[in-house]
Structures are given as C-alpha cells and as structure tokens.
Amino acid sequence: MVKTGIIGLGRMGRYHLNLNDEMAESDLQMLCDADSSVRDAVAKSYNYQTTGDFNEMLSKVEAVTVAAPTKHHYEIAKKCLESGKHVLVEKPITTNIEQATELFDIAEKKKLVLQIGHVERFNGAVQELDNITDDPYLIESRRVGPYNPNFKNDSIVLDLMIHDIDIILNMVNKNITSIQAHGNCVYSPLPDFATVTIQFEDNCVANILVSRVTQKKDRTMSISQKGAFIYLDYTTQDINIYREAKEGKELGIKELKYKNEYSYEKLFVYKDNPLKMEIKHFLDCVTGKQCRNVTVEHELRSLKVALKVDELLTGANGNKIEVKV
Template sequence: MPIKAAILGVGNMGKNHLRILSMLKDVEVKHIFDFNEDSLKKLSEQYGVPYTTDAKEAIEGADAVVIVTPTSTHFEYFKLCAGKVKNVFIEKPLAETLEEALEIKALAEQHGMFVQCGFIERFNPVVTELKRVLESKQVLNADFTRTNRLSSRITDVDVVLDLMIHDIDLALFLNGPVEKVVAYGQRENGLVAFASALLQHENGSLSRVLASRMTEKKMRSIQVTTADAYIDAELVKKELVMHTQSSHSKEEDRPYVVSSLEQQIQVVPQEALLSEHQAFVASCMGNSPVNVPDIESGVESLRVSEMILEQINNA
C-alpha cells in the first residue's frame, strides 16, 4: 500500500516537493492545499492530484503530511496534524521560535509522531561523502560559507533563519552539540542580512559559520581542517577535494622535504530533494535511515540560531 501524503503549501518549494513525491511509486499524493486556487488548479491538472483550500480536508486520512508553508505558520499547521497524522515533514526551520519548536517536539512525543525537518543539505551528495570521510578523522575546524543576494520572496525572515540555519545543522551534524557561541552581524532593511558566528563544540572542535544576503556572488562551501588533512567541499559544483601530507624525508642540503597529495573524491550525482523524500518515505514505512534530520535536529538548530541572534541583537 502506498503512503497517502498531503502537501500543505504549493509555492516555489511546495511545487518542487510535489514534483518529487509524484515520482515516487510508494507515494500517493491525496491532496494539495494552498490559498491560491489558480495555482492549485494548474498543479492539480498537471499532476492529476486533488486540491483543496481547506487544510483540515487536506490532512484527512493522510499517512503523511508535508508542510511547506511560511515559517510563521509551521506551528499552527503542525498542531492541526497532531494526533491525526503519524508522519510529518516540515521545511526548515522547524518553527519560527525555539519555544514553538519545543512545543512541536512535546506534541510529537505525546502522539507518537515521526517528524523530519527539511534540512536538504544533509542529502547533498558532497555532504554525504564528507560525512563518510570525517568519520575516521579528528576535526579541528570547519568553515561554512553561504551567500546569496536577497530573494524578492524573502521579506519576513533574517539571514540566520533563512540561510545560516542550513550550515548550523551541518555543523551539528558533522561536529556534534554546541556549548558556546560568539556572533556578530549587520542589518539591512530592519533584518539581519549578514551574520558570522564561531561555534565551540562539546568535542573541542570549532565551526565558523558565515551567511550573507548582502553578497552578489552565490557561494555554498565547507572547508574542514583535520589533524592530518584539509578538505574542500563545494556544494554547488558538487566537488570534494582532500589535501594530505604524503611523505617527508631528510636530505643533506634540505633537512625536510614535504610533499602533499591532492585527492579528488568521487561524488555520485543525486538530486538532494529526491534523496530527502526517499528517506522520509522509508521512515514512514517503519524503516530507520541513517542521518535523517529528525525533530531533535530541528530543535537544536533553532537553539543555536537563537543564541546567535541574541548576540547580534545585543551588540
């Protein structure tokens, strides 16, 4: 029996979720919901799925719900699902505030619900390979850079919750819990548009996270320094390169000769959104894929985000 799924919100991201879910043989999209009826009609005809402007109708009888509405509405739509739907996917961030995220977590535990947070970068094939490489290495420092000129559709959320939160999740994913934060930022039109933060992890490693909507160039990169290597991960071009010291020797005129090795690590092409939903569907069917960003991931990323914003606001 296929998973009966409802999609709440069919804006730009919602359309992408619909495209992917419609491809999966283990999924039947039972309803799409939005307030834009013209858009609903077009998508309904294109994908052959029912539509409704009533969220309660959309989730009725669903095995899974995918919430792709504005961040400020995530909490209300999740409450609508609580006790009625067993599996919920919520686009990042989990909620608008840490307080709401903690309430979502409490409701999910109360009703025995599985919740996946939409941190799509975890499913970027470069990140998948980077995680594998780092399992055998001691991370000293990781630099995360994410820049993009402000999109016209982003008018109500700062750069920390819009862009940086992806890398906050990756920092937690790669290096574990954070115990200390130092941050600063700049505002543009009343919202934080540039932010830089130093995260100190419980395991002793450091993460430096930078996000900007004031930069014209689009960048998505991770540079990791380990005890024996430097790893450069390019998330847009899907490239992963590791630099290591290969040998050293003594000579009379040159006491030490050190040579380095540059290794291009193979990255298997894969659409991250497809991998993300394959993991969600597997979880809905009772399997337990590794490295899935669960509700705890959503809560912890918001906890660190609020620590960063508090420091910026109090500067």
Template sequence: MKTAVIGTGAMGQHHVRLYSDIAGSELVGVVDHNTAQTDRLCALYGGRAYTDYREMLDKEKPDAVTIALPTSYHHQATMDCLDAGIHVMVEKPIAKTVDQAREMIAKAKEVNRVLKVGHIERFNPAVTQLKERLADGQLGRIFTIHSRRQSPYPGRITDVGVASDLATHELDMMRYIAQSEVHSMTAEISKVMNTDNEDIVFGLLRFENQILGILDVNWVTPTKIREISVTGENGMFTVDYLNQNLTFNSNYAAEQNENQSDWFKAKFGVAEGDFTRFRVEKREPLRVEIESFLECCRDNSSPLVTGEDGLEALNLALKIVDCNYNCGCKKIDNS
C-alpha cells in the first residue's frame, strides 16, 4: 500500500520511520511546512517532501495516510483525505470539537473508508495482556480503575489543554477496560502555567456498570508517569505503559476461599497478598498500531479504535472541562 504522513512533529516523525520499515507499506509522501524536517526525514526514510498535503494527495495518490497535525487541523485534513478515497489514521484527539468528529465519522461511512483514531495505549503489549487476564476472570468483579498520566509542560502544544491532549488517552483506556459507558462524573481543573488552557485535571467517573474511575492528569509533574491500576475482588493489576510492565498484587483474603463468589457475598475483606510481575513480550506500540491500521485498510474492516471511540474520548474530555465550570456531578449525554 502507498502510505503518507501529514505532519512531522513529535509523533509524525515516528509514523514516517515506521511506514518506511513495515512490510507492505511504500512511503510515498511526507508533508510539513518545516522543509528542513521533511528533507531530513525523506533522506533517512524515503518518500517525497511536500509543504501542501493537497498537492501530495494529487501527485502521490496514497492508499492510507496518518494525520499528525495540530488538533485544530485534524478535521479539514481528514475530510479532504476521505473525499480523495484514502484511509485515514488521525492522531488523538480526533478533532477539536464533537461536531467536527461526527462529520469525520459520517464522511468515512459515506465513502466506505477506514477512519482510525490514534489511541496508542490499546496496542501496548502490557495492556493487551491485561485485557486477556481480565477476560479470563482473574480479577473477578472490577471495583475501580485509576489512571495517572503526568509529565512536564509540552511547549509545542498550544491549541488544546491537557484534557484533550492527555486525558483522552486515559478516558479511552477506562472505557476499554470497563467495557461500559460513563454514567456521571465530577471534575476539577486548574491553570497554573499561565496559559489559556487547563494543565491539571482531576476527575471522578461512575460507569454504567458501577465501576468507579479516578483520573489524575497534568502537565506540571517534572517526570513522565504513565500508569493505570485496576482493582477488583481478587487484587489489583497495574500497567506501567512506559516500561510495558504488568504487575499484580493479590488479595490474600480472597485466596483463602475456594469459592470467590461466596467470599464476595460474605464480605470476608481484603488483605495484602503476593506480588507478581508478569512476563510481557515487548513491542513498539506504534508499530503494532500502524500494522493493525494497514491490515484494516487492506480488508476494509473495523479498527480496534474506531471514530466513535475517538469521539467518545473527546466528548468526555470536553465534559470534564465543562464540569469544572458548571460544578457538581454531571450526567453524560452520549447522543
């Protein structure tokens, strides 16, 4: 398949590298206004450099593209690519507004092309194994999901706040793990870096299946933290996204009863048990994600992260900011 990348910032340049290396992908175009960047990337990985993606679409006619532009440009670029009959992987957040996201989803359906949103953590091997263990019932009933995504302030991002940029990752992961939609939430945000957008978000979510979600996201921590913990009847799983580690703290009280459901009904309690670190076969999540995207393009099948998934993550992120100004618990409208 002929592939191209539109936008070569922090994420886009990695898409260029991988499209040039993945079997079955022929990198034909690299687009950015930064000509020094595109010239450097094309010299390293191939393809031809462009400053205008419309010119690239017309000359190269790619089958699939990644759009890694600033969020404000996601909508127009995606619509143009879909109109040209091209499959699209757009980095998260899917768009600046919910209405834009809906238009993108509708256009993809109209032209029968794949629209995939770049929520990369679903392709993290530690998350894949976590999902398998949860599906196998190893945790029993889930009580809480606690997400932490923290880092220093990224000066390159000026068009959205931390809710749209970082919280969308964790909101998508919470939905993916809970297998349920959010019923209600309350949140607090703060602006401490003298910007127009929020840089600290704390949120408390209740899912329709009664799982509680705790969201702790910011741009003011002087180190990167990427972690999600899932607590249930039998203990707690924790994923360290950065190191692709999956660990488990068992509930000793649950282990003492052969019938887990009887343990839960009797409320025997919780006690500290064994700590286990599972072996995870590590792979670059972005490579796995792009390979999955290209496979969907070939088969014209539904991706693991659909446009609707991206829409809901964006919707929740924007509602979190709205919660801060409207105060109190807010029921979510998923329409």
C-alpha cells in the first residue's frame, strides 16, 4: 500500500478521489484544494484530512496525484518531486516541452516515478491495438461532443486531441514528415473544433478530428491496414475487425454464386475502468510490481507533437508545417 495524496479536487480530482478511496493499493492520507468551498464539499462525503496548501501533505505521503489546472502542474509537480514524492500528473503534464523535460530529469535523478494521466491508454480496446495492428496506412480518429459552458483553460488540442496523438504515435512509431491543421472558434476564443492530418514516413496518414461543439458524442478510431479494417469505439471499449475474405466465391441458395467480401470479428476485450487501471499502474510502478508502460521519450514526443499542432491552429503560419518529429 502506498501513502497517497490528491492535489486538486475538481472534476478530474474527484474521479481520482473516488477510486483511490476504494483501491487496496492506495492508502489515502490527505486531500488538497486551493478553494475552501471545494474542501468543505469533499469533507461532507469523505473522512480525510484536507488542506489548501499542498506543501502540508508532503511529510505525510509517498505519492501524489496532481489534478489541479494545467497551468499549476509544473510548479506543483516540481516541488513534489524535489521533496522525494512519486507523481501522477494529469494530462497535459505542462504546456511547454522544456518544463516537461525538466520534470522527467528530476524524477530520473531522484529515482521517482513520474507518470502522465493519459487515461485513454488504459482503455481496454486501446490495450488490444498492439496485438492487432500491423503497419497501418490510414488512421481516422473522431473525438467529438457537445459544448460544455464549464469548459476551461486548455486548448482543444491539449484538452482532447492529445489522447489521440498519444495513441497514434504509439501505434505508428515512424517519423512524421508533415502536419496540417485547420480549426475554427464557435463559442470560445480558441478553436472549438480542429482537423489535423499527420503524414508519417512510408505512406501512413492519420486524420484526427476533435470537436467540443458537435451535438452527438462520438469517440472512435478506424484503422486501415493490408487485409483488415479495424474499428474501435472508446466509449464502449469495443473493437470490430473486418478482414479480407479468404474465399472468392461460395455457393448460395439456388446455386447462385456470391462473393464473400469480408469476414467480421468482434474482439473480446477485457473492460475495466481505465482511470482505475491508470492509478493501479502508477502505484504498481511505485512499489516495483510493474515497469512504466511507455517510455519517457514517448511521453515527451506526444507533448511535442500536440504543442506543434496547437501552434499551427493558434499561430499565424498558414495552418501547415513540414516537420521531422
């Protein structure tokens, strides 16, 4: 059991709290939120000590979850790491690569676990991708949903698209030759929807659409590779595979010949709460039961590509760039 604390008890922090509260791996010691009304609300449902200053929990815990707004991640995570605490920080870790690199350097020097809360990596369907993808040439990803007026701070790329970028980079593992991005504002001063095309070496293209102004929620990814089309639904954690049929023609009723165009498989996927799996993985890494499931280089590359896309969408350089990443 690891002595834990949670910093930031908003929307995401409450999910972390609920799960840490019930998980055998976590021995929750203290909760922190800068807002006293949030602390009061939490204290009504949970019997943990609370504080408005995360420094007060540092002597009581071995590991922290940072779920404060992104702009505070660097300062909080740095102090926690320097105090010898393992850190699970919500995504995005920071909004610049230098700060993220510095945090991973501190963690390495101090032999601490530093992980980013890329919860979608722990989606049961995503976990299966490694076993079924084979050199895809076309990836189409949709992460869209209705507008929420409570939406705050982060750009659509750092808020939503970073999940898809992270999963695609993990799957493709080739150099990027170009990124093209287009998006527009609808209700907020930053783009509310964006479509991005990433061209990889060896003729692989990924098309990512994200929107927070689309009335019907849809979170899916489809992957085309030789002989197979894979369709993944993040929400239901389902994967369907359409494979090229082996047989050309078969005999049907009344001896008419018909062509078998594809065979269909619905994959069996182990489904659990992805956030619970993420926290368990973090705590198992802290206790040495597991090794981190992605490299630090991969963590930094996902952020680097997301920041590049963000720059394209919000900058004035014509929404297109040629890059080697």
